[in-house]
Amino acid sequence: MVSIKLWNFLRGYVIIKVEGLAIEKFLNLVMVNEVYIWDVERKNYTTLTAKVSTKAFKEVLQYAKKTGCRVFIVSKKGLPFAVFRLRKRKGIVLGFLLSVLLVYLFSTFIWEIDIKTVNGLKEEEVAKKLSEMGLKSGVSKFKIDINKLEKEFLLNNEEVAWIGINVRGTKAFVKVVGKTKPQKVLSKEEPCNIIAKRDGIIYKMTVLEGEAVKKVGDTVKTGDILISGIIEKPGLDTMFVHADGEVLARTWYEISVEEELKRTRWVKTGEKIVATKIIIGSNTITFTPRKIEFEKFEKEEKNLIPYEAPFKIVKEVYYEVKPEVETVPIEEAKEKGRKKALEELEKVVSPGGKVVNKKEKYEVIDGRILRVTVMAEVLEDIGVKEKISYTGGEGKKID
Amino acid sequence: MKQSLKDELINAIDFPKDALLNLPKITLIGKTHLTVENHRGIVEYLPERVRINSTVGIIRVIGENMVINSIMTEVITITGEIKSVEIVV
CATH class of the missing domain: 3.30.70.340 (Metallocarboxypeptidase-like)
Incomplete structure (x- = not known):
């Protein structure tokens, strides 16, 4: 049919x-x-x-x-x-053909560049570098070679591990992954000592290289040399080695966290004003039924046009709120404070450290503040490598 | 029966009867489409009544808002709300 x-x-x-x-x-x-x-x-x-x-x-x-x-x-x-009818109206035909041609022509350009970065690279910098290399808005799709651009970008930028450019329509999606910098490790040939980074009592010591200065059971202070990289033996030249080993020690921590027992909550009074905004580029037209005279308010925004359009219609709802003081139940505050303190503890303990013993103390100050104190005994590696700055010329380096 | 011998013969060889006996073939699809093949012309056409001539008599179609979709020498197609199809001898 x-x-x-x-x-x-x-x-x-x-x-x-x-x-x-x-x-x-x-x-x-x-x-x-x-x-x-x-x-x-x-x-x-x-x-x-x-x-x-x-x-x-x-x-x-x-x-x-x-x-x-x-x-x-x-x-x-x-x-x-x-x-036959159109033959008399050449303007329409011409206009139609011209618009088709223009749509086609404009679709061969890249108009928007969407950059996403991973590992702390700055999007603006990437955009700047890309535009220097030719990928900027308004460039013809035929003029840029994406594979070449990706390779060049990687070669020119040391801190970039991977770059992916995807052209979809008139939009270029760029994803850049930065390199995660490895921690600075002393080179294996550099002579060094192992010193304590924290006070503690040595629990276990494993010396791989160098000479142990302290022994198990010793109390050490921050900065004390634990394993020395200078080996001095009677009858032999002083040798400088790259000391290596693990020094497990008992360390103690005391962390205090304060929790408010009174808190203000903002409660909606029920009064609200709905405003509609039309945003075209940087211009905004706002329609409100009346002035927003609330002392404190909560704003709720909703975009009425879900897809990306050159203009936006935003509905804003202003709710009037007023403060309400309420007392936090002591159990809740305790739990919260304890969690916070443990989080703090985790931050200061070196990785791999194990909490052996833990004690908590709670005290209420002025009926307003709850102080949570966590005392912890931790078993951790306190050794840290420190370069030997040798001044004497008698030393012989070991390869 | 005058044609009994012919009828019997056709029954025996199992041939499409509309082709051999010059009979109309009336096809109704649902209640909206009606095709009449092998017709002999339109006798009357009104939106609520169509009468089509054929070898077996006049085919009367009663319905509403009927439109003749196409007319050719062999086939007539009618669309509309068809209520009844009768053959008036």
Whole structure:
């Protein structure tokens, strides 16, 4: 059916109105002569509308005359007539073609660059560098070679581990992953001591290289040398080595955290004002039923146009709020304070440290503040490598 | 029966009867489409009543807002709300 309709449209047809008394006779005559006529509709006793192809129209006219009917053309439909009409209005055709061409042309440019970075790279910097290399908004898609650009970008930027550029439509999606810098480790050949980074009592010592200065059970202070990289033996030259080893020690921590027992909560009073904003570029038009005279309010924003459009319609609801002081249940405050303190503890203990013993103390100050004190005994590696700055010239370096 | 021999013969060879006996083939699709093949012309056409001539008599179609979709020498297609199809001899 669709194909027939399309064919008729392409060839062009006329909608005719036939008036007369012997309409059935007319139809039979048309039919017998194998003229295709369709969508025949009886309007009333003497009139009928039908569709007939342009070519067959003359024939139909003939049969109408024979049966004493009159034929009127209601309208001309189809491609040939449309083309004929458009021939008189060249401006429209030209404009249409021009707009198609423009849409195509503009879609071959990159208009927007969306940059996402991972590992602390600055988006603005990446954008700047990319634009220096040719990828900026307004550049033709054919002019840039993405593979080459990616490679060059990686070569020129040491701190970048990976870059991915994806052009979708007129938008370029750039993803940049920065390198995670490894911690500065003293090179294995550098002579060093291992010193204590924290006070504590040595629990276990494993010396891999160098000479142990302290032994298990010793109390050490921050900065004390634990394993020395200078080896002095009677009868031998002083040697400088890269001391290595693990020094597990018992350390103690005391962390205090304060928790408010009274807190203010903002409660909605029920009063609200709804404002509508239309944002076009940097211009904003705001419609509000009245001035927002609330002393304190909570704002709720909702974008009414979910997709990205050049303009935005934002609905803002302002709720009036008033403060309400409430007492925090002591148990809740305790739990919260304890959690916070433990988090703090985790931050200061060196990685791998194990909490062996833990004590908590709670005290209320002025009925307003709860102080949570966590005392912890930790087993951790307190050794840290420190370069030896040797002044004497007698030392011999070991390779 | 005058044609009994012919009828029997046709029954025996199991041939489509509409082609051999010049009978109309009336097809009704749902209650909206009606096609009549092998007809003998339109007798009457009104939006609520269509009468089509055929070898077995006049086929009367009663309905509402009926439109002749296409008419050709062999086939007539009618669309609209069809209520009844009768053959009036």
